[in-house]
Amino acid sequence: MNEMGWTERLRPYISLMFAIIASFTVGAFLLWILGINPLRAYQVLFEAGLGKLGITQTLIKMTPLLMISAGLMIVLSAGIWNLGEDGQFLIGAILVGVAAPIINAYLPKIPALLILGMIGFLGGAAWAIIPAVLRIWYGLNEIITTIMTDYLAIYLTSWLVKGPFRDPSVIPPQTPVIPLVRRIPQIWGGVHIGLIIGVVAVLGVHFLMRNSTIGWKILVVGKSIKTAVHTGIPVARLSMMAFLLSAGFAGLAGANGVLGVKGLFQGDWNPAYGFTAFALVYMARFKGGTVIFLAYFFSFLLLGGQMMSLRLGTPVFFVTILEGLMLIFFVVNEYLFQHVLERRRS
Amino acid sequence: MKTQLRINQPDLKGEGTGSPSNQEALVQMRGITKRFPGVVANDGIDLDLYPGEIHSLLGENGAGKTTLLNILSGIHQPDEGTISVRNEVVHFKSPHDALEHGIGTVYQHFALVPNLSVAENVILGLNTAWILDLKGAERRIQRTMEKFGLTIDPHLQVQYLSLGQQQRVEIVKVLFRKPKILLLDEPTSVLTPSEVGELFRMVKQLRAEGVGVVFITHKLHEVLELSDRITILRNGQRIGAVTPEELANQTHEEISNHIVQLMFGGVPEEETEGTYAPRVSEEIVLTLEGITILDSQGVAAVRNLSLELRAGEILGIAGVGGSGQKELLEAIAGQLPVAQGNIRLGERLGEIDLTNKGVPFAMKMGIAYITDDRIGEGIITDLSVAENSVIRRIDKRPMSRWMLLRWQAIFDFANSLIGAFDIKVPSPQILAGTLSGGNIQKLLLARELSADPTVLMCNQPTHGLDVKTAQFVWKTLREQASMGAAILLISSDLDELLKLSNRVGVMYNGELLEVLSIEAADRETVGRLMLGERS
Amino acid sequence: MEVEAFITVLLSASLRASIPMLLAALGEAYNEKGGILNLGIEGMMLGGAFSGFAVALITGSVFLGFMTGVAVGAISGLIFAYLSVTLKLDQIITGIGFTILMVGLTGFLYRYFYGRNFPTLGVSKKTLAIPFLSKIPVIGPVLFDQHVVVYLTLLLIPLLHWILFHTTFGLNIRAVGETPGAADAAGVNVAQIRYLVAVFAGAMAGLGGAFLSLGNLSLFVPGETQGIGYIAIAMAMLGKWSPYRVFIGAWLFGMVESLAVGLQIIAVPVQPEFILMLPYVGVIVAMVFLARNARLPAKLMLPYERGER
Numbered sequence A: 001m002n003e004m005g006w007t008e009r010l011r012p013y014i015s016l017m018f019a020i021i022a023s024f025t026v027g028a029f030l031l032w033i034l035g036i037n038p039l040r041a042y043q044v045l046f047e048a049g050l051g052k053l054g055i056t057q058t059l060i061k062m063t064p065l066l067m068i069s070a071g072l073m074i075v076l077s078a079g080i081w082n083l084g085e086d087g088q089f090l091i092g093a094i095l096v097g098v099a100a101p102i103i104n105a106y107l108p109k110i111p112a113l114l115i116l117g118m119i120g121f122l123g124g125a126a127w128a129i130i131p132a133v134l135r136i137w138y139g140l141n142e143i144i145t146t147i148m149t150d151y152l153a154i155y156l157t158s159w160l161v162k163g164p165f166r167d168p169s170v171i172p173p174q175t176p177v178i179p180l181v182r183r184i185p186q187i188w189g190g191v192h193i194g195l196i197i198g199v200v201a202v203l204g205v206h207f208l209m210r211n212s213t214i215g216w217k218i219l220v221v222g223k224s225i226k227t228a229v230h231t232g233i234p235v236a237r238l239s240m241m242a243f244l245l246s247a248g249f250a251g252l253a254g255a256n257g258v259l260g261v262k263g264l265f266q267g268d269w270n271p272a273y274g275f276t277a278f279a280l281v282y283m284a285r286f287k288g289g290t291v292i293f294l295a296y297f298f299s300f301l302l303l304g305g306q307m308m309s310l311r312l313g314t315p316v317f318f319v320t321i322l323e324g325l326m327l328i329f330f331v332v333n334e335y336l337f338q339h340v341l342e343r344r345r346s
Numbered sequence B: 001m002k003t004q005l006r007i008n009q010p011d012l013k014g015e016g017t018g019s020p021s022n023q024e025a026l027v028q029m030r031g032i033t034k035r036f037p038g039v040v041a042n043d044g045i046d047l048d049l050y051p052g053e054i055h056s057l058l059g060e061n062g063a064g065k066t067t068l069l070n071i072l073s074g075i076h077q078p079d080e081g082t083i084s085v086r087n088e089v090v091h092f093k094s095p096h097d098a099l100e101h102g103i104g105t106v107y108q109h110f111a112l113v114p115n116l117s118v119a120e121n122v123i124l125g126l127n128t129a130w131i132l133d134l135k136g137a138e139r140r141i142q143r144t145m146e147k148f149g150l151t152i153d154p155h156l157q158v159q160y161l162s163l164g165q166q167q168r169v170e171i172v173k174v175l176f177r178k179p180k181i182l183l184l185d186e187p188t189s190v191l192t193p194s195e196v197g198e199l200f201r202m203v204k205q206l207r208a209e210g211v212g213v214v215f216i217t218h219k220l221h222e223v224l225e226l227s228d229r230i231t232i233l234r235n236g237q238r239i240g241a242v243t244p245e246e247l248a249n250q251t252h253e254e255i256s257n258h259i260v261q262l263m264f265g266g267v268p269e270e271e272t273e274g275t276y277a278p279r280v281s282e283e284i285v286l287t288l289e290g291i292t293i294l295d296s297q298g299v300a301a302v303r304n305l306s307l308e309l310r311a312g313e314i315l316g317i318a319g320v321g322g323s324g325q326k327e328l329l330e331a332i333a334g335q336l337p338v339a340q341g342n343i344r345l346g347e348r349l350g351e352i353d354l355t356n357k358g359v360p361f362a363m364k365m366g367i368a369y370i371t372d373d374r375i376g377e378g379i380i381t382d383l384s385v386a387e388n389s390v391i392r393r394i395d396k397r398p399m400s401r402w403m404l405l406r407w408q409a410i411f412d413f414a415n416s417l418i419g420a421f422d423i424k425v426p427s428p429q430i431l432a433g434t435l436s437g438g439n440i441q442k443l444l445l446a447r448e449l450s451a452d453p454t455v456l457m458c459n460q461p462t463h464g465l466d467v468k469t470a471q472f473v474w475k476t477l478r479e480q481a482s483m484g485a486a487i488l489l490i491s492s493d494l495d496e497l498l499k500l501s502n503r504v505g506v507m508y509n510g511e512l513l514e515v516l517s518i519e520a521a522d523r524e525t526v527g528r529l530m531l532g533e534r535s
Numbered sequence C: 001m002e003v004e005a006f007i008t009v010l011l012s013a014s015l016r017a018s019i020p021m022l023l024a025a026l027g028e029a030y031n032e033k034g035g036i037l038n039l040g041i042e043g044m045m046l047g048g049a050f051s052g053f054a055v056a057l058i059t060g061s062v063f064l065g066f067m068t069g070v071a072v073g074a075i076s077g078l079i080f081a082y083l084s085v086t087l088k089l090d091q092i093i094t095g096i097g098f099t100i101l102m103v104g105l106t107g108f109l110y111r112y113f114y115g116r117n118f119p120t121l122g123v124s125k126k127t128l129a130i131p132f133l134s135k136i137p138v139i140g141p142v143l144f145d146q147h148v149v150v151y152l153t154l155l156l157i158p159l160l161h162w163i164l165f166h167t168t169f170g171l172n173i174r175a176v177g178e179t180p181g182a183a184d185a186a187g188v189n190v191a192q193i194r195y196l197v198a199v200f201a202g203a204m205a206g207l208g209g210a211f212l213s214l215g216n217l218s219l220f221v222p223g224e225t226q227g228i229g230y231i232a233i234a235m236a237m238l239g240k241w242s243p244y245r246v247f248i249g250a251w252l253f254g255m256v257e258s259l260a261v262g263l264q265i266i267a268v269p270v271q272p273e274f275i276l277m278l279p280y281v282g283v284i285v286a287m288v289f290l291a292r293n294a295r296l297p298a299k300l301m302l303p304y305e306r307g308e309r
Helices: A006-033 A038-047 A051-077 A085-106 A109-127 A129-138 A142-162 A193-211 A213-223 A225-230 A235-262 A274-283 A288-312 A317-345 B002-006 B065-072 B095-100 B118-123 B134-147 B163-176 B193-208 B220-226 B244-249 B252-264 B325-333 B359-364 B374-378 B385-389 B407-420 B437-449 B467-482 B494-500 B523-530 C003-033 C041-059 C062-086 C091-114 C139-144 C148-166 C168-178 C180-185 C190-216 C228-238 C243-265 C272-293
Strands: A186-188 B027-036 B039-049 B054-058 B080-085 B088-090 B103-106 B181-185 B212-217 B229-234 B237-242 B284-294 B300-310 B314-318 B340-345 B367-370 B455-459 B486-490 B503-508 B511-517
Touching: A006 A038, A006 A274, A006 A288, A006 A317, A038 A288, A051 A085, A051 A193, A051 A213, A051 A235, A051 A274, A051 A288, A085 A109, A085 A142, A085 A235, A085 A274, A109 A129, A109 A235, A129 A142, A129 A235, A129 C272, A142 C228, A142 C272, A186 A193, A193 A213, A193 A235, A193 A288, A213 A225, A213 A235, A225 A235, A225 B374, A274 A288, A274 A317, A274 C091, A288 A317, A317 C062, A317 C091, B027 B065, B039 B054, B039 B065, B039 B080, B039 B212, B039 B229, B054 B065, B054 B193, B054 B220, B065 B181, B065 B212, B095 B103, B095 C180, B103 B163, B118 B134, B118 B163, B118 C168, B134 B163, B163 B193, B181 B193, B193 B212, B193 B220, B212 B220, B220 B252, B229 B244, B229 B252, B237 B252, B284 B325, B284 B486, B300 B325, B300 B340, B300 B486, B300 B511, B314 B467, B314 B494, B314 B523, B325 B359, B325 B367, B325 B455, B325 B486, B359 B367, B367 B437, B374 B437, B385 B407, B385 B437, B407 B437, B437 B467, B455 B467, B467 B486, B467 B494, B494 B523, B503 B523, B511 B523, C003 C041, C003 C139, C003 C148, C003 C168, C003 C190, C003 C228, C003 C243, C041 C062, C041 C091, C041 C190, C041 C228, C062 C091, C062 C190, C148 C168, C148 C190, C148 C243, C168 C180, C168 C190, C180 C190, C190 C228, C228 C243, C228 C272, C243 C272
Parallel strands: B039 B237, B054 B212, B054 B229, B103 B181, B181 B212, B314 B486, B314 B503, B367 B455, B455 B486
Antiparallel strands: B027 B039, B027 B080, B080 B088, B229 B237, B284 B300, B284 B340, B503 B511
């Protein structure tokens, strides 16, 4: 709640717009060098997400991004760099994959789903406890420890699903398949309630970070730990809360992946949403509406990338290139914008 | 004091200080203007420096002294104006360029690398040879130190040195490069009087060797002791100067009156002391019993300290910076844990134990603390004034209800503080970081006093503020005391302490050496105690 | 199987396996000492791995491949330096952006050009045995019958240590990461030093990546580095930026990796994933014990603004 000039307010959006334009321009140049008509390629890229199938596919893809982003909005506001989303996602997912058959055997559908969602959330959060404790009580930089827990989780889940947690009745390493009727209820052509949870989570976080006492205090911790200590705000407790909540949302996204989309946990599964979510939350400047827009846009691109790969033979990595370029151009634009403004002021 | 003035007579200065006018100037700065966002720090300033003279720059905090010096040392580039060194026009792009021209600087906040040794710090940036010759460097450092009568072990890591020792390293670092021009930015602020004496001897020795020295301070008596020439700055402008002739021909009294007139002229005189009658009651509000506080390295920052604070009194704590004053306040406020001893509050309601109960409990019990680190610790620069004003009471009604913030109540509260403390801000929604230093301090005062504290602690409450705001702060503190608050005041400004306090305690190296009544506390006694000399 | 032979193979294979990470970690140690944390190291290694592989495949010269890897790494380092030192952008974001970009770019180009035939470089004898010395039992095969780049790396370790602690350049690096303001005031060119370490770190990452695709595996796969770049960053911190300690850490890490492969070869019934996750556990445990009292350079990740302190 503060007053800023309209240029200040618009700045992140303009940076974002230019970042998107610039990355598409560089991408076009790359395609052109390789002898692919960029206009044709972009036509394919953009057409894929249109139509009913395109829209539903995009919405399904954006669901985990939304959940992870909701968590990142909290933790990045607290000034903590939790880069371990992928690991927290996987741990949440595998726990749900293992627990689902057991819980489904005893409980009706809805309570079972609620409990499984909770298991995913808590599993993800538990996976962040070590880096969180190290950061908050021992002052150990969380960037590296969270990335390490990512790789640890990749190997751990892959080992578990090939060994102890394996469904012995099938050949590929995986957890037992959850029957379709026990998965998250769908609302529209494959789009399931997970999407609503994701949207509510992002908007809810956006609102609560600015309008609830706890959210506001987390914001204060993120802006100045010294001031927070001085004014009696419990820094350790709130940092811990932010860290674990973000990891929990990543675990929830994992639960969503198992319960809503795949129906099982597979060996060597790592969708690696973390950096994408990170990039979009940063570019959205933690604003809920923009996060939802970008999550949609990124999923839309991913779908288009797959279509490009099918029709033109350009690998899906093209979209990853665009993502990386967008993030870099975004920070450069922010810089340019700030300096142009400063120069004009003086 | 009279004899010290004599030092300024040319015949006592040794060679090299004849009449500067027939000498070539070392430095000529002309029309220097430097703007920062929102302020003109230097506004068309001229400055001359001749070989073998000490040129003092005098002015209040924020008058533009440090900016001017940083321009000469290459840290800042002027927006307008020219600098010539030995009649050659120069454009310094970095401190490196200034060093190349023989300009050595001792910065106010030291420019030392804490985890390097003294020797490494001294030779840093010399880049004389590819291979580090620490042994040779140590020998040469030893020689430089012998020449100026300094001692310090070149092997020690700088982070383990006291502030005074660090200052010495800074000086060795500068002397090692044999500067022709020496810039000293408030070099005495962290020194004990005997260290000040040592520094002054050295500066005089350099003057005798023909070095030109620019000396920044806001302490008048230091200026009169050392200077051959004085320039006075105010609000970024050069508003006056004292020439060597005037220094030689006028008395101490005359010059100092002249300077005070220039520095403070036009500012309304503070209202007479008569309006303030301290009413110290017998009621003890705060008791500290044998408290020991450890710093982050586990070294005792405060040792076995006991004191009692009464309602309605202002207890001033003097001491060289870093003697444990800040830690003491932080422990009472609940920010720092106490290793031993206890802190108790009040008599009236029975005693309440405050020891290690944390900040929220201390706040609830009526402890308010105005920090010296206003921008880093006091406020959050990119939150609004309104949010900053409620930061300690966000959980309370009417600021929030059901854990949700109520913005209208927050703005109303902020507006009431803005009105009551005359904070210059167009709207409570403005970011706090855009406020001036004085208004930030008013905001902090307002925030802390709005809780109606029984104990108010202030650290450097007027440091860096303009005279008007400083007077406002003093007035506010006295009002609080007369309304029955107990005030614990820490300041490096001895005059401020002596003016406001009913009693003055002196801390040295973590210990409270003595608490003097205001009648017994004169500058000299307090100054000696600050050095650790018990009477 | 004889114990001596097993140990010899383990040590020699683990040394070779540790080289990519070791090279990147040595570069990153300089980088961090100079105040730059480059999370783009992972991406720069991929850049080196892919470009080195592609050039070696096209020209048939492994040497040219290595040179290309170094060049690509150095150029990436230069761009990173421009963004983080000159433009003073957030190093974490920029680093992540770099890694995302490089993952995309190398994966894209590889799939586009080689996605159908998965080429490998012809397997040639890669080691260069040093006469006589390589005949010493255990030590000989481990230290003196290795790839040229391994020798180069082993020589670099003492050299880098000496430069960091016994030259003016090294002194400047140590000052710039800790207190750039003080270094600047003493006449050190902060930006220049930071550019140099960033370019050096990029080049080392590129070389490490190239060794991965040219020295260790003879092929490139998208995402080949598998997080080695991040472990390199952790190793640099754990080794407290001393090249010797970084070397020991990297070798231990390589040992676990070789053990995972070795145990599979001799058919010990243990999942390779279980062993592969041990190094990460090791890094986290080591961080708990070693890094607790280790201070990061004070101005790590912070751009230097003159006049601020």
